Amino acid sequence: MTSHCQSCFARVAAAAFALAVVATPSAVLAQVKIGSSLAVTGPASFLGDPEKRTLEMYVDEINKKGGVNGEKLELVIYDDGGNANKARTFATRLVEEDKVAVMIGGSTTGATMAMIPVFEEAGIPFISLAGGISIVEPVKKWVFKTPHTDRMACEKIFTDLKRRNLTNIAIISGTGAFGKSMRDQCVKVAPASGITIVHEETYGRGDSDMTPQLTNIKNKKGVQAVVNTGFGQGPAIVTRNYRQLAIEQPLYQSHGVASKQFIKLAGDAANGVRLPAAALLVADKLPDGDPQKPVVTAYTKKYQDKTGQPVSTFGGHAYDGLMIFVEAAERAKSFDPAKVRDEIEKTKNFVGTGGIVNKSPKDHLGLDQSAFRMLEIKDGDWTLVPESDS
């Protein structure tokens, strides 16, 4: 083992020496380009903005520490505004003009899907930061993603329901993209999770009173719990109306509203509401032994110190994407796209902000339910629901 490592060291030293010799004349280290196209402005800027800040922050830090494999990283970020057409144009530019080594980005599922063919054809690893499950299902050779999916949030909720012996549920969903997509995933995984959906209701964007829908749920016999999938102000109004009608069954919200703002909007009505959330949002609530605690605490501190804004899971996805790439490149000891791709696929036990990542040729996401924590709102704050109280 010792001899192996020595030869290993010798090779690296030789390589570094050779590199230094080659690079010296220009007095600049070779730069490796990381490409990105994000929704920095526009309606999806709540995704792209923290992603951009995170990438810039950490590329800076990595370069200050000497770069990766002895080379400095250079970020090339384009703003697609969440527009799939623009994203595809930028993808082509990243491949043909900028000649990037890797692509980390695509804030929205639409933009990501439009860019996939470009990177598949060019043979450049593409780590997407968008939520849709269609990005990695079916598996595409060069495409990976970091964010958890709606399906995992549904499964997390259903696991908690089963533990409480509540198997007949009603779903009330927002008709927006997020609410509808999560509702579809929940309906899909319900049978496998042993959950029966006995009633469904919806509400539209900007609706300000959901008591008719909730009255129907209340009057439906056999509903043991209610799940609300939605984003924005809708879930806050549902929660208020739920208490207004004094419905006794437990209410579950989605990870889409896992922010302090939801508690503020829903007020006292939020007491007792349960929802799945990424560990990042409850960094300070995690027990000391939690493997994710050091990572999420460090990221939260760095992001908030630097930007003065509250941390969001979206920036965390960018952090995970960048670090997965950096570690893969270090393992591959090169930036050769094919080698880096293979190493990304072999990522094991990577502790990121979104969970513990174990990728495989069949799973280009690599997260399981442990990416989510089940939270209960008590007196205006989050509390962790113990995972093992069976």
Next chain:
Amino acid sequence: MAELLQFTFSGLTVGAVYALVALGFTLIYNASDVINFSQGEFVMLGGMVTVFLALGGVPLPLAALLAIATATLVGLALHRFAIETARGANAVTLIMITIGASIFLRGVAQVVFDKRYHSLPPLFGDDPIRFGGAAILPQSLVVFAGAVVILVLLWGFIDRTLFGKAVLATAANKLAARLVGIDTRRTVGFSFAVSAAIGAIAGFLITPITLTSYNIGTLLALKGFAAAMLGGIGSAFGAVIGGLLLGILEAFAAGYLSSQYKDAVAFIVILVVLLARPQGLFGRAKVERV
């Protein structure tokens, strides 16, 4: 039975919101034949300014008054710098200007405030009033009362004061109004200021129910406009009835049919009504003399 009552309560809650927004369209329309599509932004300003002043430590009643003042100033500015400068233009052009103003105000609000949703504490607490197995929030009654008070004031003003008559005269025939000594510029400017104030009052009254954000105006204006058309645009009484009717239609459609189709049901009813009575339920039929 409890079900019917709950749907009605819900309809009244939402309907009172629409009615308050719809009332804002009345005065400007009466004075200038213009449908002011930035009315929703006045509502947004009423809510957002109150929220941000309150966050800054200003007592709530004072914050609300300042919000009304802000919206009124914005209304006056809109008239002075956008409507007045295009005074030769016809109503359609002016309507387009108000759409532009609406987009502009939304953009400014996004920068000055933020992009998140905000709420205000309700005037009389969160505890619902329970009645016959149904529940209604006290704030819904506040919104309802607000709509009635504004209705009475508007009606009294338009039908019972000389200045109100001047407003109507300006709309009917600007030149003739000027010839009999009405300062039409002042009249239209006044109508923008008061409509903005009505919008702002609506804004902080409905925020505890609907919540508010920089872009809440578009949707509210759309529903408020539909309510005003249903009731008969220009009629304050029609605006309130139209609003309540629209709210109840939506609630019943959501409760008895399917929540998926509630907006469609409401708009189909509006279409049918307008086909039968183009001037709306309580609107004055327009007679054009040739």
